[in-house]
Amino acid sequence: MPVEHRVAARGRLRARVVGVVAGRVSVPGMGQEGEGGASGRGRCVGWPALDERRGPLQASLGTLGQWLQPGMADSAQAQKLVYLVTGGCGFLGEHVVRMLLQREPRLGELRVFDRHLGPWLEELKTGPVRVTAIQGDVTEAHEVAAAVAGAHVVIHTAGLVDVFGRASPETIHEVNVQGTRNVIEACVQTGTRFLVYTSSMEVVGPNTKGHPFYRGNEDTLYEAVHRHPYPCSKALAERLVLEANGREVHGGLPLVTCALRPTGIYGEGHQIMRDFYRQGLRLGGWLFRAIPASVEHGRVYVGNVAWMHVLAARELERRAALMGGQVYFCYDGSPYKSYEDFNMEFLGPCGLQLVGARPLLPYWLLVFLAALNALLQWLLRPLVLYAPLLNPYTLAVANTTFTVSTDKAQRHFGYEPLFSWEDSRTRTILWVQAAGSSAQ
Numbered sequence: 001m002p003v004e005h006r007v008a009a010r011g012r013l014r015a016r017v018v019g020v021v022a023g024r025v026s027v028p029g030m031g032q033e034g035e036g037g038a039s040g041r042g043r044c045v046g047w048p049a050l051d052e053r054r055g056p057l058q059a060s061l062g063t064l065g066q067w068l069q070p071g072m073a074d075s076a077q078a079q080k081l082v083y084l085v086t087g088g089c090g091f092l093g094e095h096v097v098r099m100l101l102q103r104e105p106r107l108g109e110l111r112v113f114d115r116h117l118g119p120w121l122e123e124l125k126t127g128p129v130r131v132t133a134i135q136g137d138v139t140e141a142h143e144v145a146a147a148v149a150g151a152h153v154v155i156h157t158a159g160l161v162d163v164f165g166r167a168s169p170e171t172i173h174e175v176n177v178q179g180t181r182n183v184i185e186a187c188v189q190t191g192t193r194f195l196v197y198t199s200s201m202e203v204v205g206p207n208t209k210g211h212p213f214y215r216g217n218e219d220t221l222y223e224a225v226h227r228h229p230y231p232c233s234k235a236l237a238e239r240l241v242l243e244a245n246g247r248e249v250h251g252g253l254p255l256v257t258c259a260l261r262p263t264g265i266y267g268e269g270h271q272i273m274r275d276f277y278r279q280g281l282r283l284g285g286w287l288f289r290a291i292p293a294s295v296e297h298g299r300v301y302v303g304n305v306a307w308m309h310v311l312a313a314r315e316l317e318r319r320a321a322l323m324g325g326q327v328y329f330c331y332d333g334s335p336y337k338s339y340e341d342f343n344m345e346f347l348g349p350c351g352l353q354l355v356g357a358r359p360l361l362p363y364w365l366l367v368f369l370a371a372l373n374a375l376l377q378w379l380l381r382p383l384v385l386y387a388p389l390l391n392p393y394t395l396a397v398a399n400t401t402f403t404v405s406t407d408k409a410q411r412h413f414g415y416e417p418l419f420s421w422e423d424s425r426t427r428t429i430l431w432v433q434a435a436g437s438s439a440q
């Protein structure tokens with residue numbers, strides 16, 4: 001285990017650094033010119049309004065020339081940058097960390113900030129890039145500020161992903177909204193100019209009315225009304241990030257922010273996929289269709305989501321005027337399918353079968369069971385945490401078509417999926433097989 005020590009950061013800020021390891025850098029990526037676009041806005045029912053704090057430069061985004069420091073373009077190749085990834089030990093965060101090490105040529109130091117540090121960070125010991133593991137909590141403003149101090153770019157992916165009622169609404173709000181506010185304020189205080197936020201499709205929908213969002217893009221009009229704490233928190237946090245674009249950071253330059261909105265992410269490390277696999281194994285290799293095959297659910301491979309983060313972070317500097325304050329859905333070539341049929345793309349080759357061309361239970365019965373689960377969760381809460389996959393919210397999400405079709409990230413910062421559907425599928429199958437056999 002690494003030796004625990006403390007480092008002094010800018011001013012009186014201090015960070016708890018629990019390890020320093022080094023990783024490898026390789027192949028550069030790409031980028032091209034694009035055009036502007038719009039960002040979505042949601043409405044949270046029953047949640048506090050946001051501070052209406054806007055940066056002085058918010059309303060007047062300048063030309064690219066105004067955003068670049070003198071000589072920056074010339075020195076860009078030589079300059080080594082410090083990146084901070086919050087939530088860097090999570091499902092997506094680990095892929096972002098590894099992707100940065102493999103594909104960001106300007107990476108000089110990579111700070112991985114998480115409440116729970118993964119042992120795999122130790123693997124990243126060889127190579128020229130300094131990797132700094134920082135155990136910290138985004139809800140603690142001083143810990144965030146200490147980690148951010150001196151970083152050029154922050155990728156803020158830490159979040160409490162809970163649609164099952166495991167955490168309280170207050171905790172979800174604290175981590176996702178206050179945590180994001182802390183990251184923004186840390187950037188402003190310490191002079192960090194570039195912030196990429198991992199948002200979610202749920203900032204848009206599905207809404208509580210079950211309206212379909214079919215092949216939508218960032219400009220598609222949709223009635224985004226949130227009641228569940230998780231989408232509420234993501235919507236509020238995304239708004240904070242977008243509104244912070246243009247705020248003056250320490251040193252006088254403007255903050256540049258953007259938000260990426262993945263749909264349902266799949267790939268190596270996806271816990272819910274592993275849970276379905278294990279459940280199928282327990283049921284003798286069978287899974288039972290609950291949702292009609294006609295309900296399409298957007299999915300995106302984790303490696304492509306990570307790649308989009310890396311590209312967005314890289315291009316924010318050069319394309320600040322275009323990308324600042326923008327939202328981008330995360331997309332790739334994964335096929336449009338129902339949630340269960342899509343899972344079968346991986347679970348099928350692992351030996352599971354989905355029974356039924358149509359749902360085996362009538363929808364009203366699922367609604368009843370979901371409501372019963374919610375009631376049981378509430379009744380049992382003082383005694384035990386009962387948090388099954390099926391509840392009224394997850395049923396509504398699974399049973400509402402939500403698919404995106406867009407090229408905004410391609411136009412704005414040259415994003416193309418790095419992994420084909422075939423690659424993504426193969427990698428995920430191999431992981432499910434390994435995860436399944438380790439569970440035996």
Ligand SMILES: NC(=O)c1ccc[n+]([C@@H]2O[C@H](COP(=O)([O-])OP(=O)(O)OC[C@H]3O[C@@H](n4cnc5c(N)ncnc54)[C@H](O)[C@@H]3O)[C@@H](O)[C@H]2O)c1
Binds near residue numbers: 201
């Ligand atoms: N998984 C998906 O399908 C999906 C889809 C869209 C968006 N997202 C977003 O992507 C991000 C990552 O999600 P994920 O699926 O990798 O989840 P995850 O739970 O695997 O990762 C989140 C990471 O954040 C860390 N974290 C949580 N609370 C923290 C705190 N208070 N301080 C510091 N670190 C903390 C966790 O330890 C974890 O490592 C989240 O912001 C989530 O909202 C996920």
Ligand SMILES: CC(C)CCC[C@@H](C)[C@H]1CC[C@H]2[C@@H]3[C@H](O)C=C4C[C@@H](O)CC[C@]4(C)[C@H]3CC[C@]12C
Binds near residue numbers: 201395
């Ligand atoms: C009705 C049951 C048989 C099936 C239950 C499946 C359910 C657990 C799944 C379906 C859709 C899933 C969500 C969707 O992929 C997108 C996201 C966005 C992301 O920000 C967090 C995860 C989440 C909510 C998925 C959670 C699991 C869901 C609801």
